[in-house]
Amino acid sequence: MAKKRFIAGAICPSCSQQDTLRWWQENDVEQVECVSCGHSDVRAPQSVEQSDQLSTETKQQVIGIFKPED
Numbered sequence: 077m078a079k080k081r082f083i084a085g086a087i088c089p090s091c092s093q094q095d096t097l098r099w100w101q102e103n104d105v106e107q108v109e110c111v112s113c114g115h116s117d118v119r120a121p122q123s124v125e126q127s128d129q130l131s132t133e134t135k136q137q138v139i140g141i142f143k144p145e146d
């Protein structure tokens with residue numbers, strides 16, 4: 077049995093409700109489901125996407141440090 081976890085702060089792209097999305101892994105694929113409208117998707121949780129954005133911003137900051145403007 078896959079454990080289904082709610083994604084804190086996530087907003088459903090279909091019904092725009094907050095904290096209704098939950099995700100779980102099934103056969104190494106991450107499934108996302110909205111308990112409000114029944115919307116379902118197959119993708120990484122929003123928390124992972126946010127982590128990627130943070131790492132990208134960090135890289136840009138590092139580049140700025142190593143390439144200062146004259």
Ligand SMILES: [Zn+2]
Nearest residue numbers: 088091110113
């Ligand atoms: Zn929904």
